[in-house]
Amino acid sequence: MRFKPMKIDPSSMSNLFNSLWEQYVPPLTARNLWLLIAGAAATQNIVVFYTSQNESMTIFSILIWGGALICMEDIIEHLYPKPNSIAAILASLVLLFILFRTSLVLHSDGILFVLAPLTAFALVLLIEKPLSIFRFRDSLLCMLLFPANALLNRLIPEVPMSLLTAKLAAFWLSILGLDPMVNGREVLLKGGGVTVLGSCNGLDTISQVICISVIFLLAFRLRSLTSRIAILLIAPLIGLVANTFRIALLTIFSANGSGHGYGFWFDFFHKDTGSLIFSGLAVFVFGTIYMRFLEHELGPESLIVESTPDSNPNQDPEHP
Numbered sequence: 001m002r003f004k005p006m007k008i009d010p011s012s013m014s015n016l017f018n019s020l021w022e023q024y025v026p027p028l029t030a031r032n033l034w035l036l037i038a039g040a041a042a043t044q045n046i047v048v049f050y051t052s053q054n055e056s057m058t059i060f061s062i063l064i065w066g067g068a069l070i071c072m073e074d075i076i077e078h079l080y081p082k083p084n085s086i087a088a089i090l091a092s093l094v095l096l097f098i099l100f101r102t103s104l105v106l107h108s109d110g111i112l113f114v115l116a117p118l119t120a121f122a123l124v125l126l127i128e129k130p131l132s133i134f135r136f137r138d139s140l141l142c143m144l145l146f147p148a149n150a151l152l153n154r155l156i157p158e159v160p161m162s163l164l165t166a167k168l169a170a171f172w173l174s175i176l177g178l179d180p181m182v183n184g185r186e187v188l189l190k191g192g193g194v195t196v197l198g199s200c201n202g203l204d205t206i207s208q209v210i211c212i213s214v215i216f217l218l219a220f221r222l223r224s225l226t227s228r229i230a231i232l233l234i235a236p237l238i239g240l241v242a243n244t245f246r247i248a249l250l251t252i253f254s255a256n257g258s259g260h261g262y263g264f265w266f267d268f269f270h271k272d273t274g275s276l277i278f279s280g281l282a283v284f285v286f287g288t289i290y291m292r293f294l295e296h297e298l299g300p301e302s303l304i305v306e307s308t309p310d311s312n313p314n315q316d317p318e319h320p
Helices: 010-024 030-052 055-071 085-102 112-125 130-143 145-155 158-175 203-219 225-256 263-270 272-298
Strands: 181-183 186-189 192-195
Touching: 030 055, 030 085, 030 112, 055 112, 055 130, 055 145, 055 203, 055 272, 085 112, 112 130, 112 145, 130 145, 130 203, 145 203, 158 181, 158 186, 158 225, 186 225, 192 225, 203 225, 203 272, 225 263, 225 272, 263 272
Parallel strands: none
Antiparallel strands: 181 186, 186 192
């Protein structure tokens, strides 16, 4: 039995390819080209944070870039890049310099925290004239959280922060009925304990919650000044409490020892991956509190009445 070879019409294959291309690949407009450049620049920056910093800083960079995107969500749909020619050339040179400079970044290189907002500013110059970038103010303010975080880490003294973390962790243990002892940085129980070093004092978690609070305040504004101040005061407290919970838990695992099966859990929550769970819980608690503040300002939905042009509450229903 012979099989005849199937003849494939080249024109039909070409039409199929063109239809799939038009369906899944957006046209190369100025808007789509800018979105491609912006996505590539943000991805490159996040990857550099991942390769040169710890996991907490990688999450921090994702939060800030995501916050900047949220703040310009209403602008993206009506984005028509019309940059000034000189500004566009300058922005392109800045982006090329950033690509070159990030290839030289080391772990302790603080310039990485300056290159991120500089990248955002260059991307904005590719959209608008320099005098018209005010509408991207919230996104640019989000990007300033990069150098603000680096400055915060240098201004807050490490020793008092670690001592406070140790004391609060011992306080939670005492609430559980245990008998902890604090010796400077050390939190001790019968059988073992932990030493709170600079990398464990919770400053990363506090920074992440503060970052979320600023993004929320820019993207979902609170009208009351008192509420804004309260949110900015609550955010670092939530981060501090979440990390002291983690230190208290690590102390319990250390005191029981790996021989009782706690070695895995100590290593897990001591590493970056396990500590991110407590960071996530802190962000969740903060988000819940912020939503309560918003609900308080907006009021119950039942009190929101939509008025129409031909509705009159004093009008007799029988006489329109």
